[in-house]
Amino acid sequence: MHNSISIGDIKINRIGLGTNRLTDNESTRKLLQRAIELGINYIDTANIYTKGESEKTIGSTLSPYPEGLVIGTKGGMVPGSPANNEPAYLQRCLEESLTRLKTNCITLYQLHRAAPDIPIEETMKLFAEFKNEGKIKHVGLSEVTVEQIEKARRVTEIVSVQNHFNLSERKHEDVLNYCEENNIIFIPFFPLDKGKISVNILNDLSKKYNVTTHQLALAWLLKRSPVMLPIPGTLSEKHLTENSEALNITISEEDFNSLNILSK
Numbered sequence: 001m002h003n004s005i006s007i008g009d010i011k012i013n014r015i016g017l018g019t020n021r022l023t024d025n026e027s028t029r030k031l032l033q034r035a036i037e038l039g040i041n042y043i044d045t046a047n048i049y050t051k052g053e054s055e056k057t058i059g060s061t062l063s064p065y066p067e068g069l070v071i072g073t074k075g076g077m078v079p080g081s082p083a084n085n086e087p088a089y090l091q092r093c094l095e096e097s098l099t100r101l102k103t104n105c106i107t108l109y110q111l112h113r114a115a116p117d118i119p120i121e122e123t124m125k126l127f128a129e130f131k132n133e134g135k136i137k138h139v140g141l142s143e144v145t146v147e148q149i150e151k152a153r154r155v156t157e158i159v160s161v162q163n164h165f166n167l168s169e170r171k172h173e174d175v176l177n178y179c180e181e182n183n184i185i186f187i188p189f190f191p192l193d194k195g196k197i198s199v200n201i202l203n204d205l206s207k208k209y210n211v212t213t214h215q216l217a218l219a220w221l222l223k224r225s226p227v228m229l230p231i232p233g234t235l236s237e238k239h240l241t242e243n244s245e246a247l248n249i250t251i252s253e254e255d256f257n258s259l260n261i262l263s264k
Helices: 026-037 049-062 087-101 120-132 146-153 173-181 199-209 213-224 237-248 253-262
Strands: 004-007 010-013 042-044 070-075 106-111 136-142 158-164 185-189
Touching (some): 026 237, 049 070, 106 158, 136 185, 146 158, 146 173, 158 173, 199 213, 213 237, 213 253
Parallel strands (some): 042 070, 070 106, 106 136, 136 158
Antiparallel strands (some): 004 010
């Protein structure tokens, strides 16, 4: 199993860090610094996370960014929001993210959600303009269908897709398969939600491998596809270290298949 994946010319270790709960305090700044020490070089955020404080904390702690570190953020429509993906709104989202992250160019900029009444192709034309202006380097999508990805790719290159996916949430299998076939990074959000999976089964297997159930869930994701890039979120340095160590776990085909079947 390969432990890295590429975004453009940058190699990313296949366990990232989600920061949807990050606020600016000493412990979270230490957490970010510890992530870098552990070799985690993909950090995922969004302009709405903790009302912008997640991005602000990342910018104030890690900028100027070390070579090879990718900060991926998201802008645009969000679940339950009346805001639409009008150009002025998207432009504002991007400018706010650039300011908070203390950068002139965001390596991976993702559309948080496609608006139901605005064709995704129109939104991607604006993202392509952002690329041409040098404000973003790569484009990603979030919570999209295969059809939406194909429409977006007709306008600009799509390097990543971030959809809800984990051991028990498998509705985006078709999207994952499409990403694998087209060498697009698949970033599962909420990767540690084990949902309906039997705790006893996970406990038994985790004891067999001498790992935690969270580590086992991450190892299953990594084995599921070579384009998988889980981004478990945590505020604990202990859990951060445990999550990063999931890269070293090799699940047997038999145990992988047993979890695969049980999770459907």
